[in-house]
Amino acid sequence: MQNLQVIHQVSTGIIDPPYRSVESSVAPFVLRPTIKSMSVHSVEQNDELRTANVTVHVNLPVSIKQRVILALNEWTINQPAVYLFEAQPREQDTDEVIIPIIDVKAGEYLVRLHVDGAESQLGIDTQPESPTFNWYNSPKIVI
Numbered sequence: 001m002q003n004l005q006v007i008h009q010v011s012t013g014i015i016d017p018p019y020r021s022v023e024s025s026v027a028p029f030v031l032r033p034t035i036k037s038m039s040v041h042s043v044e045q046n047d048e049l050r051t052a053n054v055t056v057h058v059n060l061p062v063s064i065k066q067r068v069i070l071a072l073n074e075w076t077i078n079q080p081a082v083y084l085f086e087a088q089p090r091e092q093d094t095d096e097v098i099i100p101i102i103d104v105k106a107g108e109y110l111v112r113l114h115v116d117g118a119e120s121q122l123g124i125d126t127q128p129e130s131p132t133f134n135w136y137n138s139p140k141i142v143i
Contacts, residue, residue, distance in 0.1 A: 002029055002030070002031060003027070003028060003029075004027050004028075004029050005023060005024055005026045005027070006023070006024040007021055007022075007023050008021065009021050009022075030118045031060070031118060032118050032119060032120055032121060033058040033060055033113050033118060033120045034059040034060075034120055034121075035056055035057070035058060035111060035113055035120050035139045036057045036058060036059055036095075037056075037057045038054060038056050038111060040052050040053070040054055040141055040142070040143055041053055041055065043143075045106075046103070048105060048106060049103045049104060049105060049106070050106055050143050051101065051102050051103060051104070052101055052104075052143065053098055053099070053101070054085075054099045054100075054101055054111075054141065055096060055097070056096070056098075056099065056113055058096075058115075058120070060095065061093045061095050062090065062094060062095065062097055063093050064089070064090045064091065064092060064093060066115050066116045067086070067087075067114075067115075067116055068087035068099070068114065069084055069085065069087070069113070069114040070083075070085045070086075070087065070101070070111065070112075070114075071083070071084055071112040071113070071114060071119075072101070072109040072110070072111060072141075072143075073110045073112075074105065074107050074108070074109055075108045075109060075137075075140060076107065081104070081105045081107070083104055085101050085102070086099070088100065097113070101143070104143050105143075107142070109140060109141055110122055110136055110137075110139070110140055111139050111140065111141055122136040122137075123137055123138035123139065124136055
């Protein structure tokens with residue numbers, strides 16, 4: 001959560017003071033991360049479950065002090081699995097976050113990233129002729 005305020009300086013037409021300020025009220029806003037790309041690597045299989053690392057590239061730098069959570073929602077209507085995993089500590093601010101995932105059911109997952117509680121948004125299928133019209137459909141990864 002951040003605060004936003006617009007301060008506009010207007011010329012007074014005189015020398016002292018040369019400007020006066022007009023200020024808006026302070027309004028809260030949340031700057032959401034946007035997932036630009038993802039990859040799954042170092043996959044290990046144990047029966048039906050997978051352990052791997054997920055690398056997520058976002059549109060904003062993530063501070064070393066920020067808490068990052070990866071949310072996976074299985075893309076199915078038949079008893080979908082849901083998982084939450086915390087990112088590894090980072091040594092510097094970066095737009096690339098690596099999150100280890102453990103014992104995840106093999107499948108296709110919708111992905112959201114939570115950075116200090118600000119959640120990335122899911123995309124929606126906007127093609128009226130599609131069988132998944134108005135369903136969430138991105139970003140997705142296969143595990």
